Amino acid sequence: MLYRRNPQLNKNGELVHLLSIEGLPASILRQVLDTAESFVSVNDREVKKVPLLRGRSVFNLFFENSTRTRTTFEIAAKRLSADVINLDIARSSASKGESLLDTIANLSAMAADIFVVRHGESGAPYLIAKHVAPHVHVINAGDGRHSHPTQGLLDMFTIRHYKKDFSNLTVAIVGDVLHSRVARSDIHGLTTLGAAEVRVVGPKTLVPADLAQMGVRVCHNLKEGIRDCDVIITLRLQNERMSGALLPSAQEYFMSYGLTREMLQLAKPDAIVMHPGPINRGVEIASDVVDGTQSVILPQVTFGIAVRMAVMSLVAGNEAN
Amino acid sequence: MSTGSTADDLAAHAAERVRDLPALLQALVRGVGALRRPTSQLVGIATGGAWLAERLQAELALPGEHGVLSSAMHRDDFAQRGLSAREPTRLGFDVNGAHIIVIDDVLYTGRTIRAVVNELYDYGRPASVTLAVLIDRNGRELPIQADFAAARVELPANNMVALRRDAAGVLSVVIEKRPS
Amino acid sequence: MKILIKGGRVIDPASGLDQVCDLAVAAGRIVSIGAAPSDFHANKTIHAVDCVVAPGLVDLAVRLREPGHEHAHMLQSEMAAAVAGGVASLVCPPDTDPVLDEPGLVEMLRFRSEKLHQCRVFPLGALTRGLRGEVLTEMVSLTQAGCIGFGQADVPLPTLHMLSRALQYASTFGYTVWLHPQDRDLGSGVVASGPLATRMGLSGVPVVAETIAIFSIVELMRAAGARVHLCRISSAAGLELVRKAKAEGLPLTCDVSIHSLHLIDTDIGYFDSRSHLRPPLRQQRDRDAIRRALADGTIDALVSDHSPVDEDQKTLPFAESEAGASAVELLLGMALKWAEDGGVELRRALQVLTSAPADIMTGGLDAVRCGAGRLTVGGLADVCVYDPNAEWMINADTLRSQGKHTPFSGYAMRSKVRCTIVGGYLAFEA
Numbered sequence: 001m002l003y004r005r006n007p008q009l010n011k012n013g014e015l016v017h018l019l020s021i022e023g024l025p026a027s028i029l030r031q032v033l034d035t036a037e038s039f040v041s042v043n044d045r046e047v048k049k050v051p052l053l054r055g056r057s058v059f060n061l062f063f064e065n066s067t068r069t070r071t072t073f074e075i076a077a078k079r080l081s082a083d084v085i086n087l088d089i090a091r092s093s094a095s096k097g098e099s100l101l102d103t104i105a106n107l108s109a110m111a112a113d114i115f116v117v118r119h120g121e122s123g124a125p126y127l128i129a130k131h132v133a134p135h136v137h138v139i140n141a142g143d144g145r146h147s148h149p150t151q152g153l154l155d156m157f158t159i160r161h162y163k164k165d166f167s168n169l170t171v172a173i174v175g176d177v178l179h180s181r182v183a184r185s186d187i188h189g190l191t192t193l194g195a196a197e198v199r200v201v202g203p204k205t206l207v208p209a210d211l212a213q214m215g216v217r218v219c220h221n222l223k224e225g226i227r228d229c230d231v232i233i234t235l236r237l238q239n240e241r242m243s244g245a246l247l248p249s250a251q252e253y254f255m256s257y258g259l260t261r262e263m264l265q266l267a268k269p270d271a272i273v274m275h276p277g278p279i280n281r282g283v284e285i286a287s288d289v290v291d292g293t294q295s296v297i298l299p300q301v302t303f304g305i306a307v308r309m310a311v312m313s314l315v316a317g318n319e320a321n
Numbered sequence: 322m323s324t325g326s327t328a329d330d331l332a333a334h335a336a337e338r339v340r341d342l343p344a345l346l347q348a349l350v351r352g353v354g355a356l357r358r359p360t361s362q363l364v365g366i367a368t369g370g371a372w373l374a375e376r377l378q379a380e381l382a383l384p385g386e387h388g389v390l391s392s393a394m395h396r397d398d399f400a401q402r403g404l405s406a407r408e409p410t411r412l413g414f415d416v417n418g419a420h421i422i423v424i425d426d427v428l429y430t431g432r433t434i435r436a437v438v439n440e441l442y443d444y445g446r447p448a449s450v451t452l453a454v455l456i457d458r459n460g461r462e463l464p465i466q467a468d469f470a471a472a473r474v475e476l477p478a479n480n481m482v483a484l485r486r487d488a489a490g491v492l493s494v495v496i497e498k499r500p501s
Numbered sequence: 502m503k504i505l506i507k508g509g510r511v512i513d514p515a516s517g518l519d520q521v522c523d524l525a526v527a528a529g530r531i532v533s534i535g536a537a538p539s540d541f542h543a544n545k546t547i548h549a550v551d552c553v554v555a556p557g558l559v560d561l562a563v564r565l566r567e568p569g570h571e572h573a574h575m576l577q578s579e580m581a582a583a584v585a586g587g588v589a590s591l592v593c594p595p596d597t598d599p600v601l602d603e604p605g606l607v608e609m610l611r612f613r614s615e616k617l618h619q620c621r622v623f624p625l626g627a628l629t630r631g632l633r634g635e636v637l638t639e640m641v642s643l644t645q646a647g648c649i650g651f652g653q654a655d656v657p658l659p660t661l662h663m664l665s666r667a668l669q670y671a672s673t674f675g676y677t678v679w680l681h682p683q684d685r686d687l688g689s690g691v692v693a694s695g696p697l698a699t700r701m702g703l704s705g706v707p708v709v710a711e712t713i714a715i716f717s718i719v720e721l722m723r724a725a726g727a728r729v730h731l732c733r734i735s736s737a738a739g740l741e742l743v744r745k746a747k748a749e750g751l752p753l754t755c756d757v758s759i760h761s762l763h764l765i766d767t768d769i770g771y772f773d774s775r776s777h778l779r780p781p782l783r784q785q786r787d788r789d790a791i792r793r794a795l796a797d798g799t800i801d802a803l804v805s806d807h808s809p810v811d812e813d814q815k816t817l818p819f820a821e822s823e824a825g826a827s828a829v830e831l832l833l834g835m836a837l838k839w840a841e842d843g844g845v846e847l848r849r850a851l852q853v854l855t856s857a858p859a860d861i862m863t864g865g866l867d868a869v870r871c872g873a874g875r876l877t878v879g880g881l882a883d884v885c886v887y888d889p890n891a892e893w894m895i896n897a898d899t900l901r902s903q904g905k906h907t908p909f910s911g912y913a914m915r916s917k918v919r920c921t922i923v924g925g926y927l928a929f930e931a
Contacts, residue, residue, distance in 0.1 A: 007771060014403075022700070038393065038409035047443040050394035052404065101816055121818035122702040123772025131816070144820070145702030181702060213696035317403025 007129055014318040017129045017138040018311050020147040021188040029192055033157050036303070036310035042079060043305065052313045053082035056113040060086045061103075062141070063119040068277065069141050072301075073116045076308035082114075100124070101131055108133050114312060115139070122146035122181075137315040145179050151276050152185025154307040156193060158300050159231055162272050166193045172226045172267075173216075174201040174257060175235030175284050178208055182276045183235055191215040201225030202257060205246040222257050229267040233274045234259050234285045250283045260286045264294065272296045328477035332496060335458075335474040339482070339494045345455055345471040346492075349373065350380045352469035353422060353453045357381070361420045364388035366437055367408040369426030369484040372492065373455060377424060388412040390423065392436035394443075416445035426484035428454040431465035456482055456494070502544050502925060503527045505537055509549030509886060513556060513876040514852035524554055526882040529925035534878055545927065549886050552919055555851050557589020557620075557883030559858040559874045561756055562732065562804040563829050565591075565622070567613070568606055569598030575903055579809060579829070580619035582902040584929035586805075586830040587885035587918040589620050590873045592862060594679075595627040596654035602627035602638045604646035611647045619928050620921075621873070621883075623649045623862055625679055628667050632656045635663075637670055644676065649862055650730065652679035655779050657714070659685060665721045672727035677861075679730045682714035682739065683780060691820045693735075693781040697766045703820060706781050711739045719746045719753065730861055731755035733806060735780035737790030744799050754861045755799075757791050758806035759828055759835035764788070764908055774815050774822035776908040778806075795853060796845045802858040803839075805832040809904020827904035831895065833887060834914040882925040891917035 006023045010016045015028055042050055058077040060070050070086065077084045089103065098106075107115070114137045117125045122144030129138040142148040163169055171190055177183040177200045190198045191214070198216040200207050212218050219225035226232055237253060247253055259273065273285070273295045281287045289295060339345065353363070365374025367389055374387035389411045393404060423437060434452060441447060457470035460478070476482060482496045504526040511534055512519045518534070525537040532541065563583060567576040583591055593610075595601040601610070607624050614622040626648035630636045640651055651671055658664045671678045687710035692698045694705030715731065719742065722729045734740060734755050746753045760778050765788050769776040776782060794800045808825030815822050832854065840850035859874025872881040895912050897905040921929040 035404060038391065041409055041411075042394070042443075045443045046445055050443070051439075052394060052399050099813060099816075100818070119818065121820050123820075124818035126772045127774075127816065127818055143702075144818075147702070178699070184700065184702060208699060210694075210696045210699050214700055313399075313404045317399055 007126060010318060010320055015315055016318050016320050017125075018149050018315060019125050019129060019138065019140045021149045021152045021185050021192065022147070024192065026192050026194070029153070029156065029189065032153055032307065032310050032314060033160060035314055036153075036157050036306040039079075039306040039309040040303070042309070043302065049079055049081055051081045053077065053080035053113075053316055056082045056316060057111060058082045058084050058114045058116060058312065059107055059112040060084065060141075061089065061107070061115050061117045062087070063089050063117070063124070064142070066118055066142070069118065072304050073141060073308055076305050077114075077312060079305070080309055080313055082312070085112075100127070104128055104131055108136060112136060114316060116141050118142045120144055134320040139311060139315065142181055145181050146184065148181040148185050148276075150304070150308050150311055151182045152189040153311065154300060154304040155182075155186050155233065155274060155276070156189040157303045157307050158274060158296055159272075161299070161303065162296060163230060166190070166195045169195045169230045170197045170199070170228060171195055171231040171233065172199045172201055172229045173233045173235065174222065174225065174259065176206040176237055177202055177211060177235065178206050179238065180235050183233075184214075186233060187214050187216055199225050199229070203247065222263060223266055226259075226263060226267050229271055231272055231274065232259060232264070232267060233276075236276065236278060237280055237284050250280075254283055258282070258284060258286060259289055261288055261292070264289055264292075270294075274300060277301070328480075331475055331477050332480050332498075335476050335480075335482070336496050338472050338474050339456060339496070342492060342494055345494075346376065348471040349453065349455055349469075350377060352471060353377055353424070354381055356422055356451050356453060356469055358420050361422050362388060362414050363422050363424060364390050364412065365424040366433060367391050370424045371408065372484065372486050373426060374424040386413055388414065390437045390440055392433045392440065395436035395439040397432055397436065410440055412444060416441055416447050418446070418448045420449045421447050421451070423450060423452050425452070425454045426456065427482055428452070428457045428465075428467050428470065429460050431461050431463035434465050435463055455484065458482055502927070503542065504545045504547065504922065504925070504927065505541065505543035506547045506549050506554055506884065506886060509552045509554035511554040511876065512848065512851055514848050515856035515875045516877070517848065518876065519848065524876070524884065526884070526922060526925050529882055531876060531878055531880055531882050534876060547886060547920055549919070551890070552886050552888050553847075554876075555587075555885050555887070556855040556874050556876050557885050557921060557923060558587045558833060558854045559862065560588045560591045560805050560807070560829060560832055560854075561802055561858045561861060562758070563588070563591040563593055563807040564596075564809065564825070565593050565614075566809060567597065567610065568601075573903060575809070576613055577617055578901065578903045579807070580614065580617055580622070581929075582827070582900070583807075583829045584619045584921045584923065585901050585918060587833050587887060587921050588829055589883035589885065589921060589923045589928075590623060590859070590862070591620055591829070592623045592625060592649065594654040595625050595652060596632060596656065600627045600632050601625070601648070602630050602632075602643075604639070604642045607643060607646040607648055618923075618926060620923050623647070625649065626651045628653050628671075628678065629658070629663070634658045634660070637667060640671060640676055641674060644674070650677040650679050652732070653681070655681045655683065657681070657683055657685035657688065661717055661721070664717065665725065668721050668725040668727040668729070672725050675728070677728045677730055679732055680718055681732045681780070682711050682718060682734070684710040684714045687713065691777060691781065691824075692769065693766050693783040695766065695784060697769070701769075701772070708736045708738050708783070711736050711780070712742060715739050715742045719751065722753070723751060728752040729754075733758050733761065733780050733804075734791065734794075734800060735761050735783050736787045740790050740794045740799055743794075747799065754801045756802040756804045756858070756861075757795060757800050758804055759831060760806065760826065760908065761788065761791055762795065762803065762839055763835060768908060769819075772819045773908070774817065774819050775826060775906045775910065777819055777822050777824045778826060778908075779824040792839065792843050795839070796843060796849060801853070802861055803832070803836050803853040804858070805829045807902070809902050810906055811904065815906045825904075826907040827900055827902040828907060830900060830902065831907065831909060831914065833885070833918065834916045835909075837889065837916050882922055884922040886919045886921075887916055888919055889916050891915070893917055
């Protein structure tokens, strides 16, 4: 196989695209987290805007709908004084329409600086990054089942905020790991930043054994999986999974894998509970846990804006060369 | 007054002016003491100015803590140099109606001061902003001046002067030739 | 035309011949191997010193994309690519557009390809109408039109019942059924199942999709007494089942593509759609098993699995891109590379490209036997002369195929075809 440089880094090893946490050195991850630290304070000022991306254009290219994620990126971009253009490119199989690369080429002709891309196919942002003009930066807002790097980074930021040091931490990721790009990004982030132990928990149909090769411990029993954990990340269970051949029902899932108050007691007393959202109350997590004292789900959202500001300002300041 | 005409003479003369750092620091303490109003807040520009503000706060026995200002968000060279992740801004008081003394180690082009004033305005409208620096050197590119400077020096264009702090917390001034 | 090939190392894997000598061709036949007759006056002399003179290659899997892409003149370009790769006879799968399920379409294809005077084209007929797996095709008429076997390309049959019926019908007439062993439901992914598929978030094809298919095929062919050729084995476990069936004496043969012989799943890199292939690239131990099996005869033939894909269909996100790579020009070089890396003797390396695939092609049908894949005095003059030491880079500029995508792009290839003779006609000269 021919050697291929990580397409996210330029020749000086600086971040020019954010496509996946996998393959990024810990120093880059820490740089993002440290930069995000500064941006958290921007949200507390009277004037919640800094001029770093003034005159730059951020195009939100969402091939898969998501108002939440798109809104977060839009807020982040506007706080950096960038101009934001939203493009909802509905992907219907009935009408193929313009090819993906033609879309990108046309948009590049409109002087975009940053593309924030969400796509239903794993790997799509890599294709886009290969074909954009040199000065354009691509940020992956979620591709298929593969990666959701900004979510992974904001999860790491959240954990660092509450727990400080990764090297003593046991983290459990509970739910449909097989289909989750958030889980993959979290796993890469945690292993790169040196978490002591990462466990993935769920039924065999949703948590396959070969996940162990990513450096995690596979558990099919919730009690065993969250015992003495410092952090519990619960994943959203999608409706499609519940009626398919993967799971019989939401009720059955909740019985075996739902995070309830009783289950939470098996973790460390100061364990934090996280969720990427949107939450299915009573399916993957009980309502009283969502609203309980150990939940940091709302701070995750706030941190998400700062982290996205950090990513955008970092890539925009680095040249592709 | 500089007597030498060559660049090296200039640099040597400047080095002479800044050799006695304790004396410069005392001068700065006296200068800031004179600028002060009863309610003035000291704010140091990260990182050199912040070190000095910390010293001044102690030497002048001021209540509370000094503030820190970062120029990172408002720098005008972001496109060329990218984002620097230094100490973020930390104020601890309401900027609206405050009398603020900004402290920095070296006043050079004036661009950093322009950036930190913009940063202050993100927090509110100050009653006044005065500037006290340890060293005021030639090379201004904006119409900005210090209200007090402990030392004024002239340096050749490719020379830099900077405040350093070692692991033990000891401050020193260095003059270096920048590679062209 | 009288052609004299002088001073080359003449190798005929079928007979074991391996000597430096001349070879003379006249009226479409090999006149002599060794000193040419004294009264032989060549119109054309090919100086083959330091070259190898082998039988014209026989590639069992080359997609010419016609019928379907007549407007792009693909028949012409892909056959030109084939002869440039030293291929004198090729088998094309039935998944054309329209599907080769009518005698008229087969005749048209053979007529058009013969007119171009490049290599011989032996079409596979569709096993079922439209490859839809519902109604059997008229296999007898299709064979009379020129089909040498029947298959489904990589469209799996929907039921075992249908497979059973198809095998029974084909075996009535002694026809060979060419099957891609991949279960329809388990085999719907785009990469091989395993840690890589999980990490990359791509749907995977587990090994059991292949082993279950092979097991079912073996059981049904035994019951029907049918002759089967398995196309593109990809796994070590699959090879074990093939070994067992062969040991039992069943008329089963199989092939492997140059991609599965050399590449593994991690060669997909950063979602590079040039490595989107069917069957998918598997893991190291599968590749090692394939290499050994091709050497020891468990795998009978090496094929290119030439499937040119145009730019628009490749520059798409991985799972949406069309599977396939241009490969016919790389067949020889990749066989020689495998032999060199694995310490396999040259005779075996050439055998899997010549006499072995020729025997599979003709199956039990003497009527179709034509002497392809062999150098025999008096036999058909299908010859490939190549320089084993010449180097060239694989890239869009050097490939003659209209499909420029191959996972081997950027690789240096050792061995270059100097000329290809088909039926005594100089079809290609470098």
